[in-house]
Amino acid sequence: MVKSTGGHSAAISPVLRLSSFAIILANSTSLFAQNADNASGNLSQSTIVGLIVLVLAILTYGVLVFGDRLLQVSIKEIALEKGKPAEEIQKKYSLVPPLIPHREKELRKVISIKKGFDVYIKGRAEKKIRELKSASYAVKPIDFPGISPIPKLLVKEGDHVKAGDQLFFDRHRPDIKYVAPVSGEVAQIIRGEKRKVEEVVILADNKLEYRDFGKADPKSLSRKAIVEKLIESGTWPFLVQRPYGIVPNPADEPKMIYISAFNTAPLAPDYDFIMQGQDALFQKGIDVLNQLCAGKVHIGLNAKKTHASVFTGVEGATFHWFEGPHPTGNSGIQIHHIDPIKKDEVVWTIKPLDVLTIGRLFEEGRYNAERVVALAGCEVKEPQYYRTIQGASIENMVKENLLNDHVRYISGDVYTGKKIEANGHIGFSDDLVTVILEGDQYEIFGWLLPSYPRPSVSPTFLSYFFQGEELEVNTNMHGEERPFVVTGLYEQLLPIDTYPLHLFKAILTEDFERMEGLGIYELLEEDVALCEFACPSKSPLQKIMRQGLDMVREG
Amino acid sequence: MKKLLRQFFDNMEPKARKNKYLYTTFQAFHTFLFVPNHVTRNGSHIRDGMDIKRLMVHVVIAMQLALLFGMYNIGHWHYAAYGEYTGLAEGIIPKFLFGFFQLLPVIIVAHAVGLGIEFFFAANRGGEVEEGFLVTGMLIPLIMPPDLPLWMTALATAFAVILAKEAFGGTGQNILNVALASRVFVFFAYPTFISGDTCWITWDTNILHRLFGLGAKVAEYGPESSAVVQGFSGATPLGLAASGLQTGEKTLQGLDAITHQFSWWEMFFGFIPGSVGETSAFLIILGAVLLLVTRIASWRIMLSMFAGAVFVGLVFNFMGLNPFLQIPWYYQLVMGSFFFAMAFMATDPVTAAHTNQGKIVYGFMIGVMGMIIRVLNPAYPEGWMLAILLMNVFAPTFDHIFIQKNIKKRLARG
Numbered sequence: 001m002v003k004s005t006g007g008h009s010a011a012i013s014p015v016l017r018l019s020s021f022a023i024i025l026a027n028s029t030s031l032f033a034q035n036a037d038n039a040s041g042n043l044s045q046s047t048i049v050g051l052i053v054l055v056l057a058i059l060t061y062g063v064l065v066f067g068d069r070l071l072q073v074s075i076k077e078i079a080l081e082k083g084k085p086a087e088e089i090q091k092k093y094s095l096v097p098p099l100i101p102h103r104e105k106e107l108r109k110v111i112s113i114k115k116g117f118d119v120y121i122k123g124r125a126e127k128k129i130r131e132l133k134s135a136s137y138a139v140k141p142i143d144f145p146g147i148s149p150i151p152k153l154l155v156k157e158g159d160h161v162k163a164g165d166q167l168f169f170d171r172h173r174p175d176i177k178y179v180a181p182v183s184g185e186v187a188q189i190i191r192g193e194k195r196k197v198e199e200v201v202i203l204a205d206n207k208l209e210y211r212d213f214g215k216a217d218p219k220s221l222s223r224k225a226i227v228e229k230l231i232e233s234g235t236w237p238f239l240v241q242r243p244y245g246i247v248p249n250p251a252d253e254p255k256m257i258y259i260s261a262f263n264t265a266p267l268a269p270d271y272d273f274i275m276q277g278q279d280a281l282f283q284k285g286i287d288v289l290n291q292l293c294a295g296k297v298h299i300g301l302n303a304k305k306t307h308a309s310v311f312t313g314v315e316g317a318t319f320h321w322f323e324g325p326h327p328t329g330n331s332g333i334q335i336h337h338i339d340p341i342k343k344d345e346v347v348w349t350i351k352p353l354d355v356l357t358i359g360r361l362f363e364e365g366r367y368n369a370e371r372v373v374a375l376a377g378c379e380v381k382e383p384q385y386y387r388t389i390q391g392a393s394i395e396n397m398v399k400e401n402l403l404n405d406h407v408r409y410i411s412g413d414v415y416t417g418k419k420i421e422a423n424g425h426i427g428f429s430d431d432l433v434t435v436i437l438e439g440d441q442y443e444i445f446g447w448l449l450p451s452y453p454r455p456s457v458s459p460t461f462l463s464y465f466f467q468g469e470e471l472e473v474n475t476n477m478h479g480e481e482r483p484f485v486v487t488g489l490y491e492q493l494l495p496i497d498t499y500p501l502h503l504f505k506a507i508l509t510e511d512f513e514r515m516e517g518l519g520i521y522e523l524l525e526e527d528v529a530l531c532e533f534a535c536p537s538k539s540p541l542q543k544i545m546r547q548g549l550d551m552v553r554e555g
Numbered sequence: 556m557k558k559l560l561r562q563f564f565d566n567m568e569p570k571a572r573k574n575k576y577l578y579t580t581f582q583a584f585h586t587f588l589f590v591p592n593h594v595t596r597n598g599s600h601i602r603d604g605m606d607i608k609r610l611m612v613h614v615v616i617a618m619q620l621a622l623l624f625g626m627y628n629i630g631h632w633h634y635a636a637y638g639e640y641t642g643l644a645e646g647i648i649p650k651f652l653f654g655f656f657q658l659l660p661v662i663i664v665a666h667a668v669g670l671g672i673e674f675f676f677a678a679n680r681g682g683e684v685e686e687g688f689l690v691t692g693m694l695i696p697l698i699m700p701p702d703l704p705l706w707m708t709a710l711a712t713a714f715a716v717i718l719a720k721e722a723f724g725g726t727g728q729n730i731l732n733v734a735l736a737s738r739v740f741v742f743f744a745y746p747t748f749i750s751g752d753t754c755w756i757t758w759d760t761n762i763l764h765r766l767f768g769l770g771a772k773v774a775e776y777g778p779e780s781s782a783v784v785q786g787f788s789g790a791t792p793l794g795l796a797a798s799g800l801q802t803g804e805k806t807l808q809g810l811d812a813i814t815h816q817f818s819w820w821e822m823f824f825g826f827i828p829g830s831v832g833e834t835s836a837f838l839i840i841l842g843a844v845l846l847l848v849t850r851i852a853s854w855r856i857m858l859s860m861f862a863g864a865v866f867v868g869l870v871f872n873f874m875g876l877n878p879f880l881q882i883p884w885y886y887q888l889v890m891g892s893f894f895f896a897m898a899f900m901a902t903d904p905v906t907a908a909h910t911n912q913g914k915i916v917y918g919f920m921i922g923v924m925g926m927i928i929r930v931l932n933p934a935y936p937e938g939w940m941l942a943i944l945l946m947n948v949f950a951p952t953f954d955h956i957f958i959q960k961n962i963k964k965r966l967a968r969g
Binding site: 119415416460479485519525537541542543 | 557560561586588589590591592593594595597598599600601602603604605606607608609610612613683685686687725726727728848849850851853855904905907909910911914954957958961962964965966968
């Protein structure tokens, strides 16, 4: 895990920088001196002084760098001995902070991402967990991109189901099962336009009954048996296939399974906190995944953070360290920097909490979708974490816990989440509920003289210069939709080597070759969501992205 | 106040809906006054405060210093021609007022014609009026000679908006810079009004002229240009550089001809005849800094265009074949409209290259082409307009090259 690379090149460049600065300094002093006593044509005294200063500066710097190197070496050794990230130990043992900030990267290969932007929103969840008792739970077909709008329902209103009983399946892919998260009575099947199934709502029993799938040790099972078990138990849809962001095809052999252990979206839950103490379950989940992809499980960690042992202690996974603003936490961005997805390649991703559910399936032999979700946002009185079950109603969470009535409830983060009602249900694999103000108000001359601070990537706003300040946000569009005018902005916000603007234009003109050439396989809506937020033309980029993905998927 | 306005607009809306032209006009003013109450429906639930209106207005703001100075400069050269207030600091108020009243009709005409056409097309398209013309409408008065007849301004604006913009599908679709299209129209349709030595100064002895204290003098000398000071030519530094200056028996050439009339600092601060807004490099640079700090204009274009012009300037200095080539590069930069073209013309995001690497090539090529046209081509005294229009046409090609490179790189992976 802890890798060391030769650091000489990195150490030399600052020396060069400093010495060149010293040379300039020395020369300029000698120039002034020459101007002062022009008469003497000899080597002036100040030139000699300048040279001496230069030599001394280089020497001093050399000694410092040498000392620093020695310190680094010993820190690395200690780190190796103790099996801890060197950064932690460095804090304890190093008298001086690292001379060269890049130094720490050598100890473990950190991929540093510069592009992107962080928006800070008021109402970050406080680190305490409350139990949430919810009356109803729901499964929403809309949470699975690519599923046919009217899935085949296997239950009807009034039926009683156990947790893990199948509710419906996709007509195009009947092998994949979508199951009930709790036991109880199917209370309602909410249908939308054209009889599209929107939600299957289950009234939970007081004491949950689980369908038994049998405990198992993933290491002793074959891949086929594991796939069957995952599909049978309804945990298969937790896996997301890139490209396209759909439920993966069990017949595929993924290049790797990727888990991002941190989320950089605004108000995102802290996985280290909500998963603490679940080390064994997570390990079990990882073992399962390893069987699926022949041991190619990769985990992305935040280099700026001290991760809990639930992640760092995992065996059988390859670690990658990242630092940078949102969307660095997105698995798509991380995969691009490790091993980009090529045409006809498939990578599966899964969220950390869902790995726990898979772990529980093998540990307990049942579909136990218990999870901790965060309730956050600027309109929440007491933002905090809740222990509940997948698909829970947010009613009891937000009741009498809001500062304002006129709000938007979002299952997920503010960029990619789905709008839900005050008694709506949390999405299939969501771990965050955000509540922000509804912004349906006119603002006089708002485009010229904003009447309240708002997040922006543009330095024309004062708030840009107070980054890190938490803001209240609302859902106002702050303008009207316009054609693409600005260039170069998406490039600043999407840390992927492509031309986003031209990719969007290729999608709009249905230019398949260009879409593929510009890397549509590497992207999902969540990756371009930040561009959509920032777009001054207010273009619906996530929608365009999904159109493009559907187009290339359907051929 | 806000409530009253709100009520007014709410009452007006159903009435305005009956006619598409009326509704478009109504919406344009409505959204100008109020940011609409639209909320996010799908995708990201929060949106950035930045929109196209705010973007465009910042470009307009960045131009204001150059505009104000342009007004003063019109007055200054007008009075200087008649031998009044020849000092720079003398008669600042009459000079400014003269320039203000001279320029105001031009601004009004450009906006009225341009916005009229925009409203018409927007209504027919069933869309909303786009803000692109806010910038174009302000640029057109700034890049025209101060004395251009108003009907010509109107015609040029109409030509540019219809043929260079709406014909291509409106804002965001145009290939050529709209403001430059209007200038190039005047340039080729009425060349005598926009080139030569005399067009850069307002000679009008109209009512304005009399209002601000010159009436007596004109009466004394008789009307029209008979009152012009002996030997006053009104030639711009570029004109001097191209054709030299006759002083007595000697003919001064190149740098000598320029420095005989203007110092470097005068040119830098803009006390020279020229198009309204282009003269003051100093104030334009301030505007450019605003655009760079707010990240509205691309630093890549500005920097590479600067580098291109300096590079060619140095090459010319090195060759030194004729007096024009010998003019030092740092004079070349402040002489004509280099900085104006760099800050406001080349950086138009729609017509410039769209890829970051493309922008560097695009800017550099403008710098190179502009200098070549200016110095080596005897027919056109200034090169930036043509260089930018030429590179506007080439920008998609630059983009294409870099996009293909990216595509090939991606294909090579798999």
